[in-house]
Amino acid sequence: LASQAGVHETYGGVVPRLAQEAHKAAIDSTVTEALRRSGVSPAQLTAVAVTVGPGLSMCLEVGVKKAVELSSVHQLPLVRVHHMEAHAMVSWLPAAAAVAAPPDAAAPSAPSAPADAATPPTPPAQPTAVRSTVSTPSVAAASSAAAARELSPTGVPPFPxxxxxxxxxxxxxxxxxxxxxxxxxxxxxxxxxxxxxxxxxxxxxxxxxxxxxxxxxxxxxxxxxxxxxxxxxxxxxxxxxxxxxxxxxxxxxxxxxxxxxxxxxxxxxxxxxxxxxxxxxxxxxxxxxxxxxxxxxxxxxxxxxxxxxxxxxxxxxxxxxxxxxxxxxxxxxxxxxxxxxxxxxxxxxxLCTDNGIMVAWTGMQRLRHGLADRPVSTSQDVSLFVEVRPRWPLGPRDPRSTTQQAQLSKRKRAPSAGQPTGGDPEKSGSKQQKDGA
Structure with missing residues (x-):
């Protein structure tokens, strides 16, 4: 739907300010076009997933601000996703797609809402990590027949x-x-x-x-x-x-x-x-x-x-x-x-390079297990809840890692991907924004 690779080729690498400008220029039209091609309206969505880190803060802020706005306007749960966890979790997608659409399926038509879309998932008492194979939900057209043919359906890999x-x-x-x-x-x-x-x-x-x-x-x-x-x-x-x-x-x-x-x-x-x-x-x-x-x-x-x-x-x-x-x-x-x-x-x-599908897929998994924030009230300033984590560890380090000591020497450490990243929207978002920086 949108790419800014050509913007950076002249410079031989990503230029942060240009990247931010390209994000701002494309974000609204990209969301609109994604919904149009999917054949769904915002009212049919179950939640909004967005990458909050790690990465360039000025670029992350553009996407998170749009996601918080969508979540607030349509009162949808907001799922904050770790970029690197999304890369790992997308490996599950082809197996789930194979369940949703047989390999010989025709080209996908306009998607229908997931079977459980009408009833939002009931969150557990406390967010917990999933330690066994997650049952694969039905998936929309973007990950159906085409994705099913890309890998043999060996099943979702069980943890660990x-x-x-x-x-x-x-x-x-x-x-x-x-x-x-x-x-x-x-x-x-x-x-x-x-x-x-x-x-x-x-x-x-x-x-x-x-x-x-x-x-x-x-x-x-x-x-x-x-x-x-x-x-x-x-x-x-x-x-x-x-x-x-x-x-x-x-x-x-x-x-x-x-x-x-x-x-x-x-x-x-x-x-x-x-x-x-x-x-x-x-x-x-x-x-x-x-x-x-x-x-x-x-x-x-x-x-x-x-x-x-x-x-x-x-x-x-x-x-x-x-x-x-x-x-x-x-x-x-x-x-x-x-x-x-x-x-x-x-x-x-x-799906190996950065893509929106991996974020959406990981967001689905986290939503199904209650790892989502309540939407911000439409009466509140959504900018207070634009929390990004440019440096966000995926988890704790094994003591044998030679970079462990350097990490421990840092005075301030961001929470890992397993910890909640958002806050209660009924409370002020200013502290959340400061803590996430």
């Missing part, structure tokens, strides 16, 4: 499972024991793998944003063994770093820069034909991708062992986030999961 979240902003291994119940086993010490792909792509002369997909395409015609790049954290003297589940990609990116300056300086590039230059760049791309994925594989294999220690009944490895669309990443992680005797569950490629 290990989640690998890989994107431009995040690189985490998370033990998911329930909805809103996640423990971080490892995260990045510096750059995420997605950020490393994007920055390396720019070093290779790729201007598209994000740079990961075109880098992957370039790497297909290269020799991944042509250049010996250092595997991250393999030579560190810090044993806790070497044996952890944490990641580091800044050094690998720097090694690629040094390689290009040494092997392919500007003077040498000018002497090569365009075909030969692209071939040399392909070798660098392939070598980078091999080492980047090897680091991912090593840490994921270790995390599977840690997760099994805590939960011998571990059900699967879930891989989500934009980098999960990379076919080499999928191939290698499928192998790792298979060696551990587990299946790998991954969303369809189109």
């Amino acid at each position: 499972f290990l989640t690998l979240l890989v994107s431009g902003g995040h690189n985490m291994l998370v033990l998911s024991a329930g909805l809103g119940d996640h423990t971080i086993l490892g995260s990045t010490l510096d750059d995420s793998i997605g950020e490393a792909f994007d920055k390396t792509a720019r070093l290779l002369g790729i201007t598209k944003v994000p740079g990961g997909p075109p880098l992957e395409q370039l790497a297909r015609s290269g020799d991944s063994r042509r250049h010996a790049l250092p595997r991250p954290l393999s030579k560190t003297r810090d044993n806790s770093l070497r044996t952890s589940c944490d990641f580091s990609y800044a050094g690998l990116k720097s090694a690629v820069r040094q390689l290009l300056e040494t092997k392919l300086p500007l003077a040498k590039r000018e002497l090569l034909s365009e075909e030969d230059l692209q071939q040399e760049l392909a070798h660098v791309a392939a070598s980078f991708q091999r080492v980047a994925v090897e680091h991912l594989v090593e840490r994921t294999a270790r995390a599977l062992g840690w997760a099994r220690e805590a939960h011998p009944s571990l059900s699967c490895l879930v891989v989500a986030g934009g980098v999960a669309a990379n076919q080499e990443v999928r191939r290698q992680l499928t192998r790792v999961a298979s060696e551990a005797g587990l299946p790998m569950v991954c969303p369809p490629v189109r």
Whole structure:
């Protein structure tokens, strides 16, 4: 419905102020068009789900403000969603879609309201994490026949499972024991793998944003063994770093820069034909991708062992986030999961990158378990309830994570995804807004 990728290509990355302006320009028409294409009116909605973090606060505020307004005007529950949990939970969607629409179903028609839409879910006495398989509700057209054909309907993966979240902003291994119940086993010490792909792509002369997909395409015609790049954290003297589940990609990116300056300086590039230059760049791309994925594989294999220690009944490895669309990443992680005797569950490629479907789907799950806020009264100023969490941990950290100490040293910590994020709309929203910043 809307994309601002083209806005940022000129700058080689996301420019916060431009991103905010693009959000403001598109938000109203995008909501209107989404409702039109779905064939529903606001009165037929059951709730409003919205990402409140983590991310750029100035962009999050645009979406949250619109969601609070819709919730207030139509008196609908407001479901606040953690962006990274949404990436993990969307892996459930194709299985649910397969239940809703057989693989041979025709193209979806205008959606009907879910079977339980007329009766809002009764919230439990206290919000609790879901620790077993959630029964799959019927889903609307956006996730019906087409999504059902994208993955084999293996069923919704039961908790607990290990989640690998890989994107431009995040690189985490998370033990998911329930909805809103996640423990971080490892995260990045510096750059995420997605950020490393994007920055390396720019070093290779790729201007598209994000740079990961075109880098992957370039790497297909290269020799991944042509250049010996250092595997991250393999030579560190810090044993806790070497044996952890944490990641580091800044050094690998720097090694690629040094390689290009040494092997392919500007003077040498000018002497090569365009075909030969692209071939040399392909070798660098392939070598980078091999080492980047090897680091991912090593840490994921270790995390599977840690997760099994805590939960011998571990059900699967879930891989989500934009980098999960990379076919080499999928191939290698499928192998790792298979060696551990587990299946790998991954969303369809189109749902790996940021999308509204994953937020809506996660919002459905949270709503069904009472994890929603009451709508703000129409007599109140909705701006007081525009709460965003640009830094919002998905959950507590495993003590073995080498980034644990740095996290504990912070004086103020945001609640995890399992804790309520909103407040009582009958109370002043100013304190909520301050606490969420």
